[in-house]
Amino acid sequence: MKRLLVYLKGYKKECILAPLFKMLEASFELFVPLVVADLIDNGIARMDKGIIVRSFVLLVILGFIGLVASLTAQFFAAKAAVNFATDLRHSLFSHLMKLGFPEIDRLGTSTMITRMTSDVNQLQNGVNMVLRLFLRSPFVVFGAMIMAFTIDVKSALIFLAVIVTLSFVVFGLMIVDIRLASKVQQDLERVLSATRENLNGVRVIRAFCKEKEEYNRFSEDNGILTAALNHASNMTAMLNPLTYVMINGAIIALIYTGALHVSKGIISQGQVVALYNYMSQILVELIKLANLIVLIIKSVASGNRVSAVFDINPSMKDAQIDIADKETQGESENGKYSVEYRNVSLTYPTAGDASLENISFKVEKGRTVGIIGGTGCGKTSLVHLLCRFYEVSNGEVLINGTDVREYTTDSLRKKVGIVMQKAVLFKGTLRDNLRWADKNATDEEMNEALMNAQAYDMMQEKGGLDAVIEQGGRNFSGGQKQRLSIARTLIGKPEILILDDSSSALDYLTDLNLRKAISRLEYDPTVFIVSGRCASIMSADMIIVLDDGKVAGIGRHDELLETCDVYKEIYASQYKGVSV
Numbered sequence: 001m002k003r004l005l006v007y008l009k010g011y012k013k014e015c016i017l018a019p020l021f022k023m024l025e026a027s028f029e030l031f032v033p034l035v036v037a038d039l040i041d042n043g044i045a046r047m048d049k050g051i052i053v054r055s056f057v058l059l060v061i062l063g064f065i066g067l068v069a070s071l072t073a074q075f076f077a078a079k080a081a082v083n084f085a086t087d088l089r090h091s092l093f094s095h096l097m098k099l100g101f102p103e104i105d106r107l108g109t110s111t112m113i114t115r116m117t118s119d120v121n122q123l124q125n126g127v128n129m130v131l132r133l134f135l136r137s138p139f140v141v142f143g144a145m146i147m148a149f150t151i152d153v154k155s156a157l158i159f160l161a162v163i164v165t166l167s168f169v170v171f172g173l174m175i176v177d178i179r180l181a182s183k184v185q186q187d188l189e190r191v192l193s194a195t196r197e198n199l200n201g202v203r204v205i206r207a208f209c210k211e212k213e214e215y216n217r218f219s220e221d222n223g224i225l226t227a228a229l230n231h232a233s234n235m236t237a238m239l240n241p242l243t244y245v246m247i248n249g250a251i252i253a254l255i256y257t258g259a260l261h262v263s264k265g266i267i268s269q270g271q272v273v274a275l276y277n278y279m280s281q282i283l284v285e286l287i288k289l290a291n292l293i294v295l296i297i298k299s300v301a302s303g304n305r306v307s308a309v310f311d312i313n314p315s316m317k318d319a320q321i322d323i324a325d326k327e328t329q330g331e332s333e334n335g336k337y338s339v340e341y342r343n344v345s346l347t348y349p350t351a352g353d354a355s356l357e358n359i360s361f362k363v364e365k366g367r368t369v370g371i372i373g374g375t376g377c378g379k380t381s382l383v384h385l386l387c388r389f390y391e392v393s394n395g396e397v398l399i400n401g402t403d404v405r406e407y408t409t410d411s412l413r414k415k416v417g418i419v420m421q422k423a424v425l426f427k428g429t430l431r432d433n434l435r436w437a438d439k440n441a442t443d444e445e446m447n448e449a450l451m452n453a454q455a456y457d458m459m460q461e462k463g464g465l466d467a468v469i470e471q472g473g474r475n476f477s478g479g480q481k482q483r484l485s486i487a488r489t490l491i492g493k494p495e496i497l498i499l500d501d502s503s504s505a506l507d508y509l510t511d512l513n514l515r516k517a518i519s520r521l522e523y524d525p526t527v528f529i530v531s532g533r534c535a536s537i538m539s540a541d542m543i544i545v546l547d548d549g550k551v552a553g554i555g556r557h558d559e560l561l562e563t564c565d566v567y568k569e570i571y572a573s574q575y576k577g578v579s580v
Contacts, residue, residue: 003310004123004303007087014080015131021073022136025066030143033277035059037151040270073132081128085120092116092309100316101389102349107309110193115309118188119302126299129292137289144278144285151271155257159282162250169242170290173235177294180232181301187225194221239290247283254279315349316391318409337401338365338496338526339386344395346381354393355381356549363542366524370537372570373546379530380421382546383498386528387416399496417494417525419502423481425473431465433484437492446491452517453487454510455480478505486514490521497525503536511536534571543567 043051258272553564
């Protein structure tokens with residue numbers, strides 16, 4: 001939590017002025033009971049209209065000055081809190097963008113969303129209220145006690161006893177509430193995760209008539225959250241009753257003691273009213289302080305969760321010197337191979353068994369490589385290593401003779417363009433989406449990429465480059481989104497192009513035309529086609545067949561039909577009646 005306070009350093013002025021103006025307001029508030037006492041003892045008791053008018057005017061002035069001071073304090077507190085949350089969100093988002101796939105897999109999407117939104121909002125509210133009340137409430141409480149001592153020492157001892165007792169009660173409950181608040185946020189993440197899954201998969205749920213089961217699962221998670229909230233709320237709810245009981249008991253004792261002192265002539269009736277007003281101020285401020293402490297507890301719990309994200313460091317370190325610069329200057333002896341895998345193995349951090357084992361192959365520049373195999377055999381894992389989304393457990397992955405770990409992330413992304421299995425588009429225009437690969441791309445270049453991706457005619461019907469894309473590309477079909485994703489990658493003209501099962505939603509003719517267009521690209525990239533369809537990789541210069549994370553065969557289509565049993569089984573399953 002402490003590390004997050006650095007985001008308040010740029011707003012020191014607001015953090016100082018907000019409490020100061022609140023204390024100024026409190027100072028004027030502490031004078032009100034004294035004015036009221038003077039009004040009663042000297043104005044009303046003596047029927048002195050001058051004192052009554054003077055006291056009334058003074059009360060109005062004190063109230064107006066207090067109002068101005070309060071509004072000023074709230075302005076500075078809100079400004080500091082909002083800017084604190086803004087800077088924190090920017091920093092948190094930037095940190096998340098630096099994390100690799102292993103860290104993102106471990107955190108989970110729902111966790112990241114919760115900490116970016118709910119937890120940061122809780123921190124913003126905490127900062128706002130702390131700047132406004134954290135100094136004001138204690139100042140009023142102890143100020144009222146001191147003012148009470150100036151009126152009557154014996155009566156003021158009641159103030160001291162109440163404040164000490166309440167402090168033990170409030171801080172005792174605070175310690176318990178910190179743990180409960182943290183558990184509530186964890187249960188909230190579970191509910192958000194279930195909600196996100198149901199909303200994303202609503203069509204699948206309806207297709208399998210699983211509405212009732214998902215409703216029951218959501219109800220169970222929501223019930224756990226409700227129970228945790230009730231438990232935390234019950235502990236929090238104890239603060240106000242305990243505070244009211246103790247303060248009202250103190251008021252009764254104060255009035256009784258004050259009545260005795262008035263009868264003995266020790267203090268006046270106005271002073272008793274002043275003492276009562278001071279006790280009422282203490283009551284109000286202690287209730288505020290109790291609620292503030294509850295808010296601080298929640299904020300601390302949220303702050304610890306946000307800090308935990310900052311404590312996660314990327315497992316893959318970026319290269320300090322960009323080897324790509326040397327390649328541009330012709331200083332690197334890269335040979336004829338564009339890509340080379342040397343005894344590569346991969347074990348995911350959360351997995352027990354290796355996903356890839358001892359894989360080796362070489363690919364010449366400008367060649368097309370097909371990767372095929374059964375579901376879960378490691379096809380996507382293989383190409384993700386080339387993009388360095390994950391770090392190899394053993395071996396090396398080389399591009400132009402240089403280990404991918406020696407490239408900076410930016411230069412590697414420029415060399416390697418990948419179209420993921422799931423096509424993702426962003427809200428905006430088609431032009432905005434295509435320029436992700438090259439922000440300076442011209443309309444001609446974008447239209448050319450659309451034509452190569454077999455999406456030009458389709459987009460002309462929808463408005464061309466100015467066509468509106470809704471969030472997630474929901475106004476496009478699966479095949480349309482895949483073609484637009486391919487066009488977006490082609491804009492960057494990568495040396496190595498990876499199509500990770502990115503034509504699965506295309507018909508065979510469109511898929512064929514797409515592969516022909518890619519083979520005719522002027523800059524002649526090295527192409528990796530990951531697919532479960534033999535038709536998509538049949539004409540590749542080299543086909544890699546994977547089986548349970550191992551290479552079952554490498555060669556051309558005709559060679560593999562003769563030498564690789566796994567490939568023959570896949571081919572036979574897709575071309576029934578064809579002898580192999």
